Amino acid sequence: MTIRNVFQLASVSAVLAMAQTSPPRAVVLHAARLLDVESGRVTAPGELLIEGDRIREVGASVRHPPGAETIDLGDRTLLPGLIDAHVHLFLHPGAEDLQTVEESVPRRTLTAVLAARDDLMAGFTAERDMGTEGAGSADTAVRDAIDEGAFPGPRLRISGNAVDILGGHEDAIGFNPEQHVLPNATWANNALELVEAIRRQFKEGADFIKIYETGKDTFDNHTVSIHRG
Numbered sequence: 001m002t003i004r005n006v007f008q009l010a011s012v013s014a015v016l017a018m019a020q021t022s023p024p025r026a027v028v029l030h031a032a033r034l035l036d037v038e039s040g041r042v043t044a045p046g047e048l049l050i051e052g053d054r055i056r057e058v059g060a061s062v063r064h065p066p067g068a069e070t071i072d073l074g075d076r077t078l079l080p081g082l083i084d085a086h087v088h089l090f091l092h093p094g095a096e097d098l099q100t101v102e103e104s105v106p107r108r109t110l111t112a113v114l115a116a117r118d119d120l121m122a123g124f125t126a127e128r129d130m131g132t133e134g135a136g137s138a139d140t141a142v143r144d145a146i147d148e149g150a151f152p153g154p155r156l157r158i159s160g161n162a163v164d165i166l167g168g169h170e171d172a173i174g175f176n177p178e179q180h181v182l183p184n185a186t187w188a189n190n191a192l193e194l195v196e197a198i199r200r201q202f203k204e205g206a207d208f209i210k211i212y213e214t215g216k217d218t219f220d221n222h223t224v225s226i227h228r229g
Contacts, residue, residue, distance in 0.1 A: 026051050033078070034046020051065075079123075086130050089116055134185070160206040
């Protein structure tokens with residue numbers, strides 16, 4: 001190894017050491033108001049100190065470390081990220097049965113990635129995806145890609161493909177039987193099949209299991225009716 005190479009290695013090592021010891025970048029968000037969900041009060045004005053990827057302080061006035069960037073949000077309200085406990089990222093407005101038959105799983109996965117990004121930009125930082133509706137365990141890939149920072153999106157809890165019985169709620173009912181249109185869920189017609197389906201869902205990365213009823217619900221005159229097939 002030459003003297004020049006030694007100096008090059010020493011320079012790289014010095015830069016890496018400085019990067020590891022340098023303080024994280026600080027940003028202060030300033031807005032007209034801040035919603036404190038613990039107290040149920042609105043603070044005016046409101047500020048939030050972010051250091052690196054962590055929120056360090058929240059209140060009417062926070063520390064402004066030397067070199068911190070201050071972003072004035074004007075007449076806006078700071079509030080914690082929203083949570084949606086029932087979403088279907090793999091669906092979009094329109095006829096559900098047609099899109100799950102006509103659109104490929106790769107196409108629907110791209111739709112889910114874009115929907116996750118849009119939801120994050122709308123303020124939702126955590127969501128529970130309640131079934132891919134025929135896209136199998138593709139939501140595992142979407143969740144993991146978001147966690148790895150490959151795509152922007154909320155923190156996801158996913159169920160993979162929901163579980164249903166033959167002729168049940170998410171089966172392909174009303175189509176030509178000779179075309180053998182697949183259901184939007186995983187079939188399980190008895191206890192043993194249900195256990196097998198659940199094990200498969202967890203194997204493929206599901207955080208929880210969604211099981212459909214045997215038929216659709218109706219709500220009439222303050223009474224819920226479950227139609228069993």
